[in-house]
Amino acid sequence: MTAMQRTSLTEHYAVHMPTPDDFAFWRESARDLIQCEVPPDRVSWIEPGGTGDLFGSGSSALPEPSKGAKPVRASKRFLSLARNAALHSDPQRFALLYRLLWRLQANPRVLEDKTDPDVRRVEELDKSVRRDSHKMHAFVRFRQVEAEDGSEYYVAWFEPDHHIVRANAGFFMRRFANMNWSILTPRGCLHWDGEIMRESGPAQRSDAPDGDPVEDLWKSYYSSIFNPARLKVGAMLSEMPKKYWKNMPEAALIPDLIAGAQAREAQMVAAGERQIRERPESLEAIHDAIANCRDCPIAECGTRAVMGEGSVGAHLMIVGEQPGDQEDVAGRPFVGPAGQLLDSALGEAGIDRSAAYVTNAVKHFKFAQRGKRRLHQTPMAKEIDTCRWWLESERAIVRPRIVLALGASAARGLLGKTVSLKSVRGAPIALEDGAELWVTAHPSYLLRLDGAAREEQAALFAADLTRVKARLAELQA
Numbered sequence: 146m147t148a149m150q151r152t153s154l155t156e157h158y159a160v161h162m163p164t165p166d167d168f169a170f171w172r173e174s175a176r177d178l179i180q181c182e183v184p185p186d187r188v189s190w191i192e193p194g195g196t197g198d199l200f201g202s203g204s205s206a207l208p209e210p211s212k213g214a215k216p217v218r219a220s221k222r223f224l225s226l227a228r229n230a231a232l233h234s235d236p237q238r239f240a241l242l243y244r245l246l247w248r249l250q251a252n253p254r255v256l257e258d259k260t261d262p263d264v265r266r267v268e269e270l271d272k273s274v275r276r277d278s279h280k281m282h283a284f285v286r287f288r289q290v291e292a293e294d295g296s297e298y299y300v301a302w303f304e305p306d307h308h309i310v311r312a313n314a315g316f317f318m319r320r321f322a323n324m325n326w327s328i329l330t331p332r333g334c335l336h337w338d339g340e341i342m343r344e345s346g347p348a349q350r351s352d353a354p355d356g357d358p359v360e361d362l363w364k365s366y367y368s369s370i371f372n373p374a375r376l377k378v379g380a381m382l383s384e385m386p387k388k389y390w391k392n393m394p395e396a397a398l399i400p401d402l403i404a405g406a407q408a409r410e411a412q413m414v415a416a417g418e419r420q421i422r423e424r425p426e427s428l429e430a431i432h433d434a435i436a437n438c439r440d441c442p443i444a445e446c447g448t449r450a451v452m453g454e455g456s457v458g459a460h461l462m463i464v465g466e467q468p469g470d471q472e473d474v475a476g477r478p479f480v481g482p483a484g485q486l487l488d489s490a491l492g493e494a495g496i497d498r499s500a501a502y503v504t505n506a507v508k509h510f511k512f513a514q515r516g517k518r519r520l521h522q523t524p525m526a527k528e529i530d531t532c533r534w535w536l537e538s539e540r541a542i543v544r545p546r547i548v549l550a551l552g553a554s555a556a557r558g559l560l561g562k563t564v565s566l567k568s569v570r571g572a573p574i575a576l577e578d579g580a581e582l583w584v585t586a587h588p589s590y591l592l593r594l595d596g597a598a599r600e601e602q603a604a605l606f607a608a609d610l611t612r613v614k615a616r617l618a619e620l621q622a
C-alpha cells in the first residue's frame with residue numbers, strides 16, 4: 146500500500162507481533178493503522194507461534210500513513226492501561242487495545258464510561274498484570290549455586306501468569322545489582338552479571354536448583370520481619386497464594402508463625418515497638434552496639450561484628466563490603482587476601498593505611514557453610530541499608546574529608562542507592578556533610594581476575610588511588 150492512500154473497505158491486515166510483550170511495536174503499528182483509517186474489524190493481531198489471522202490471508206505489509214496524516218489521540222490514562230494490558234496472556238488483548246484506541250479518536254472520553262465492556266476489560270487486564278508483577282517482586286526466591294569458575298551465582302524459578310518477565314527486569318537489576326543471578330521462567334529468562342542483562346528462551350522447573358543454604362537466610366529473615374500484630378490470615382493467603390508456596394522456603398514457617406503469633410504480639414506490646422535510637426557518640430559505643438545488633442539476619446552469622454579501625458579525625462575513610470573469613474576470625478577489617486592486595490596498592494599510591502580509618506558497609510561476615518569452608522556471600526541491598534546506620538555513625542564521629550568506597554556494596558552503604566561503578570568512577574561525589582566520595586573497584590574483584598583482565602583492572606584501581614592521594618594532598622595543603 147502506498148503512502149497517502151486510504152485503505153479500501155475490504156482490505157485487511159495481519160500484524161505479526163515479534164514478541165508477546167512488545168508494546169512499542171503494537172503502538173507503532175496501531176498508530177499507522179489508525180492514521181490509514183483501518184477499522185478494528187479489518188486487523189488481526191498475531192502473537193509469535195500463534196494463529197489468529199481471522200481473514201486467513203491478511204496482508205502482513207502494513208499501510209503507511211501519509212506525512213500529513215492526523216496525529217493519533219491517546220490519553221496518558223489509555224497509555225498507562227495499555228502498557229500493562231499488552232502484557233496480559235489474553236490472546237485478544239491487542240485487538241481490544243486497538244479497538245479502544247480507534248474509539249478514542251472519535252470520543253476522547255470513552256475511558257470514563259465504567260460500564261463500557263471494552264473499558265471494563267482493559268481495566269481487568271491492567272489489574273491482573275499489576276498483580277502478577279507484584280507477586281513476582283514479592284515471591285522470587287534465589288537459590289545459591291556455584292558457577293563453573295567457583296564464584297557465587299543465584300538462580301530463581303518463577304511462574305508468571307502473564308508476559309511480565311522483561312518488563313520487570315529493571316526492578317530485579319536494581320534490587321540485586323551486586324549479585325550474579327538468573328531468573329528462570331516458562332515465559333523466558335533473565336540473566337544479570339553485574340553489568341549486562343541478557344535474555345534467553347523459556348525454561349523448565351527442572352532447570353532451577355532446589356533448596357540450599359540461602360533458604361535458611363530467607364527463613365530467618367522472614368521470621369524476623371513477620372509482624373504478628375498485623376496478622377490477617379485471610380489477607381495473607383490472598384496476598385501469598387498457595388501456588389507460590391512451593392518456591393518459597395519461608396512458607397513452611399507459616400503454620401508455626403501463625404500459631405505463635407498471639408504470644409509474639411503480647412511480647413511486642415510489652416517491649417514496645419523498636420526503640421528510637423540515638424546515635425552513638427564514640428567509636429567505642431559503636432563497637433559495643435554492633436556486637437549486640439540483631440537488625441538483620443546476618444547478625445547471626447560469623448564469630449563477631451567487625452568494627453572499623455583507625456582514629457577520629459582521619460582524613461581518609463576506606464569502606465569495604467563486609468568482613469571476610471579471616472577478618473571475622475581476627476576481628477579486624479581487611480587482614481585477609483583482599484586486605485593484602487589493598488595494602489600493597491595503597492603503598493604504591495603513597496597512601497598510608499595506618500593514617501586512614503578502614504571499615505566495612507556491613508559489619509558481619511555473611512557466608513554459606515560448605516563442609517569446612519565458609520563461602521562469602523554478597524550482602525543484599527536490604528542488609529547493606531540496615532547496616533548504614535552504623536556506617537553513618539562512624540562517619541559522623543570520624544568526619545573524614547574523603548571517603549573511598551571499594552565496590553558496589555560500599556557505594557550503596559554510603560549513598561543509600563545502587564550505582565554502577567562505570568557511572569561514578571574517576572570523579573568525586575559530594576556527600577551531604579561536605580566530604581567527597583570516591584568509588585573504585587573492590588580488591589576481591591581483582592583477585593578473581595587473571596591475565597590481561599587483571600592487569601587492566603589493577604591499572605584502573607591504581608589510577609583511582611593515585612587520584613585520591615592527589616586530592617588528599619590538595620585538601621591537606
Ligand code: URA
Nearest residue numbers: 465466467468478479
Ligand atoms: N573484604 C571486605 O570488603 N572487607 C574486609 O574487611 C575484607 C574483605
